[in-house]
Amino acid sequence: MTPSDSPPRVDVRGPRFVAWVTTAVLVLVLLVATVSTTAAAVLIGAQAVVFAIGAALGPAKGPYGRIYAAFIAPRNGPTTETEPVPPLRFAQALGFAFAGVSLLGFALGSSIVGAVFAGFALFAAFLNAAFGVCLGCQIYPLVARFRRTTPSPAPN
Secondary structure, three states, rough: OOOOOOOEEEEEEEHHHHHHHHHHHHHHHHHHOOHHHHHHHHHHHHHHHHHHHHHOOOOOOOOHHHHHHHHHHHHHHOOOOOHHEEEEEEHHHHHHHHHHHHHHHHOOOOOOHHHHHHHHHHHHHHHHHHHHHOOHHHHHHHHHHHHOOOOOOOOO
């Protein structure tokens, strides 16, 4: 694999910043859910949109990634460590799935389902933020293995 064939990479500090912001938003979702499931649904819906953008466009182009690039990265100094983008996009897709189920739970009146799935997303975001462990990135190689297609035999 040549450098031009390798997947795009980002500074590891960006996804950690994104994870901290996501952690804060998800804590807020759970706190607000104790008072108003409607408000919790709106918040988790907004976070689901953030996850969807991150999954579709990549971590640097998501809302929190743009905040990091504009305000935090210029003060951090040069990048010393990078990580590949595809596992991060997959992690955002998983976050989107958890947030979507959470939103459905809150919207359909099941605050327990809403809170549990927001809690799953919170657990994953906090692990990445505090310890640099990206659960989606850990699962990505297993999923990527299943997505690969075997080459079809050449026609005779």
